[in-house]
Amino acid sequence: MLNSPQTAYNGAATQGRIFLIMTDSAKLPKIVILGTGGTIVSSGDDPLKLTGYRIKGLNVETLLCAVPELQHFARIEAHQVANIDSSSMTFSIWLELGRAIEKAGDFGPPAADPDTAGIVVTHGTDTMEETAWFTHLTAKTQKPIVFTGAMRPATALSADGPLNLLNAVRIAADPKAAGRGVLVALNDVILSARDAMKISPTNAAAFGPNVQGPLGLIAGAEILWLGRPERAFGSETPFSIPKLAALEIPRVDIVYSHADDDGVMVRAACAAGARAIVHAGTGNGSIHCCTDEALADAADAGVLIIRASRVTTGAVTTGLAEWQERGYVPAGTLTPQKARVLAQLVVAEYGQVQSALAEAFSKY
Ligand code: ASP
Numbered sequence: 112m113l114n115s116p117q118t119a120y121n122g123a124a125t126q127g128r129i130f131l132i133m134t135d136s137a138k139l140p141k142i143v144i145l146g147t148g149g150t151i152v153s154s155g156d157d158p159l160k161l162t163g164y165r166i167k168g169l170n171v172e173t174l175l176c177a178v179p180e181l182q183h184f185a186r187i188e189a190h191q192v193a194n195i196d197s198s199s200m201t202f203s204i205w206l207e208l209g210r211a212i213e214k215a216g217d218f219g220p221p222a223a224d225p226d227t228a229g230i231v232v233t234h235g236t237d238t239m240e241e242t243a244w245f246t247h248l249t250a251k252t253q254k255p256i257v258f259t260g261a262m263r264p265a266t267a268l269s270a271d272g273p274l275n276l277l278n279a280v281r282i283a284a285d286p287k288a289a290g291r292g293v294l295v296a297l298n299d300v301i302l303s304a305r306d307a308m309k310i311s312p313t314n315a316a317a318f319g320p321n322v323q324g325p326l327g328l329i330a331g332a333e334i335l336w337l338g339r340p341e342r343a344f345g346s347e348t349p350f351s352i353p354k355l356a357a358l359e360i361p362r363v364d365i366v367y368s369h370a371d372d373d374g375v376m377v378r379a380a381c382a383a384g385a386r387a388i389v390h391a392g393t394g395n396g397s398i399h400c401c402t403d404e405a406l407a408d409a410a411d412a413g414v415l416i417i418r419a420s421r422v423t424t425g426a427v428t429t430g431l432a433e434w435q436e437r438g439y440v441p442a443g444t445l446t447p448q449k450a451r452v453l454a455q456l457v458v459a460e461y462g463q464v465q466s467a468l469a470e471a472f473s474k475y
Pocket residue numbers: 148149150151195196197198234235236237238260261262263
């Protein structure tokens with residue numbers, strides 16, 4: 112049962128308020144849910160409105176009302192961090208979320224709570240993979256952090272949000288989820304934040320792995336664990352929320368290659384002040400001959416260049432000798448959008464230092 116006296120269906124009005132689901136069992140683990148918006152709290156005009164909906168006033172509180180069964184799995188505390196469509200995500204909301212996660216866990220001031228067993232973040236699916244990856248690299252905890260959302264709005268026939276939320280809470284409450292980094296869990300599949308990628312704009316099975324495959328599966332009432340991330344994350348990185356909050360957020364642009372590419376977008380990114388450019392090249396991070404000079408000029412001017420690929424799976428390798436000589440860093444298995452996040456963190460922490468960038472891409 113919710114303890115809030117009345118329903119305030121508005122993100123701003125709920126910010127700073129805490130919602131609790133009461134349960135009889137003090138023995139159940141405590142899970143903190145942090146709401147940031149997305150389709151999971153969106154409304155359409157009728158149950159058949161499966162696209163073209165908006166956030167109209169639902170929030171983390173309404174999510175709790177929709178899933179009273181949560182009380183069988185955890186003691187829930189919920190906070191509204193933001194209430195936006197995640198297509199409009201920003202670095203400052205990442206910092207805000209990072210602070211809320213630190214506050215909810217036992218790993219950061221000012222109001223650390225050792226009692227929290229795990230954290231669930233509800234988020235729009237559009238940029239969930241970027242926020243989850245940022246959190247994977249910055250959250251200094253072994254406790255489970257599980258991102259979830261929905262592809263169908265809360266008002267839809269067969270809305271997928273309620274079960275996704277319930278499963279995310281079950282995962283976060285499972286001690287076996289600990290030490291696996293940030294997880295992305297929707298539609299019964301549990302992925303590492305490093306590997307999770309939105310692969311469908313409309314299907315409920317919207318997330319797939321880039322290369323590694325699921326770390327776990329939900330099979331009915333069971334959680335089947337299958338793997339752990341291989342690369343360093345969280346406490347093993349130098350990136351931290353308090354430090355980042357005090358640093359300038361560097362501009363990093365993604366430039367997408369295509370037939371007839373001519374380097375104009377690379378030059379535009381440099382003119383806009385990009386400190387690094389992620390080049391989403393063709394194939395193995397290839398560069399159009401008419402863009403080559405623009406990228407070389409950018410590198411000469413100190414802009415860091417990351418060679419990623421517009422191909423959605425697999426790994427980009429070092430490639431041509433001249434690219435290596437110019438210091439271009441291959442993105443490996445990171446998608447352009449994930450490479451961008453890592454480049455932002457590296458430039459914020461170290462400045463435009465090519466060796467720091469190369470090391471980060473080989474480690475994380
Ligand atoms: N537009 C939504 C978002 O906030 C999509 C979703 O959540 O599924 O990302």
